[in-house]
Amino acid sequence: MPHADSSYIPSTITTKAEFYDHVVSHLEALLEGERYWVTNLAQTSAILYHSYLASSLYGGESIHPTVNWCGFYLHPPSPSSSSSHPHSNPSSNRTSPLLLGPYQGRPACLSITPIQGKGVCADGFLSGQTLIVPDVESYPGHIACDGETKSEIVVPLRNSHNAVIGVLDLDSTLLNTFDEDDQRGLERVVRILKDGCDWS
Numbered sequence: 293m294p295h296a297d298s299s300y301i302p303s304t305i306t307t308k309a310e311f312y313d314h315v316v317s318h319l320e321a322l323l324e325g326e327r328y329w330v331t332n333l334a335q336t337s338a339i340l341y342h343s344y345l346a347s348s349l350y351g352g353e354s355i356h357p358t359v360n361w362c363g364f365y366l367h368p369p370s371p372s373s374s375s376s377h378p379h380s381n382p383s384s385n386r387t388s389p390l391l392l393g394p395y396q397g398r399p400a401c402l403s404i405t406p407i408q409g410k411g412v413c414a415d416g417f418l419s420g421q422t423l424i425v426p427d428v429e430s431y432p433g434h435i436a437c438d439g440e441t442k443s444e445i446v447v448p449l450r451n452s453h454n455a456v457i458g459v460l461d462l463d464s465t466l467l468n469t470f471d472e473d474d475q476r477g478l479e480r481v482v483r484i485l486k487d488g489c490d491w492s
């Protein structure tokens with residue numbers, strides 16, 4: 293099968309649980325045998341973004357995507373440098389920014405300061421918890437990289453030592469796009485990356 297066909301979503305898939313089962317199995321196949329984190333995060337962004345674009349559960353094959361941004365913010369110079377960061381440490385005084393990593397979508401903010409209250413990515417990174425934002429305008433400190441974004445989900449990304457090294461961030465042009473099914477599915481995705489990459 294050509295690699296691009298991995299993001300094809302069969303019409304028989306009618307629930308988010310089925311959607312993520314499908315995407316996760318194709319992601320595992322795509323990453324098989326590869327451990328370089330840049331490659332794997334780039335491929336993950338691509339399969340997620342194009343799977344949402346292809347799925348009727350997320351607006352179908354519209355010219356205007358529902359999920360309009362999908363990618364990673366990470367601690368430089370390489371994700372492994374964050375291994376001292378505990379899984380949950382809101383009082384962390386490390387102020388080096390999270391930097392834009394592999395993604396799909398329109399150009400976005402290059403860096404995000406990891407201070408609590410300074411955006412969804414910062415809060416997800418510092419808390420080590422997935423954050424579902426049904427309406428970005430109601431989220432204090434939300435950083436608007438794209439005025440079309442209406443809702444968002446941020447999932448912490450961990451390395452094999454279980455340290456938070458960044459976040460997976462998804463934006464949507466509709467309110468209330470992401471729910472607990474997306475959380476479960478995307479947490480499966482970051483677990484694959486956690487153990488499937490060499491973070492250095």
Ligand code: SME
Binds near residue numbers: 412
């Ligand atoms: N909205 C994010 C910023 C990143 S963009 O959505 C790609 C935030 O509030 O942290």
